Amino acid sequence: MRSAAFFVSEVHRRAEILRRKREKKQILLLTAVNVCLLVFLGAMIGTPHRISRTTMAGTSLLDDSVGGYVAVAVLSFMLGAAVTFFLREHLRKKAARRSTPENKNNQT
Secondary structure: OOOHHHHHHHHHHHHHHHHHHHHHHHHHHHHHHHHHHHHHHHHHHHOOOOOOOOOOOHHHHHOHHHHHHHHHHHHHHHHHHHHHHHHHHHHHHHHHHHOOHHHHHHHO
8 A cells, every 4th residue: 555655655756757847838938938038129120110200109219229129128138038038937936945945854
């Protein structure tokens, strides 16, 4: 007969496997979004804009001289999103390591 401790450890093992799958999907999704942003940024910078200047604020970003600012803004957003994601995951894993059942058993 298998003990209750065995079943608990199997549940924890399966939960960890499912958590890793979810993390891989999240990383794949973030990578795809970053690649799409880079492609759109490259397409935007590579094509000249033929819109006349008006007093509208939104069209001021279509001027050829502000392409660098837009590139820096998009790259900064991507870097900020990646750093936030990885720090959140690092802190979650650090908290999970502190509260694992093995550590609780060793402390008593």
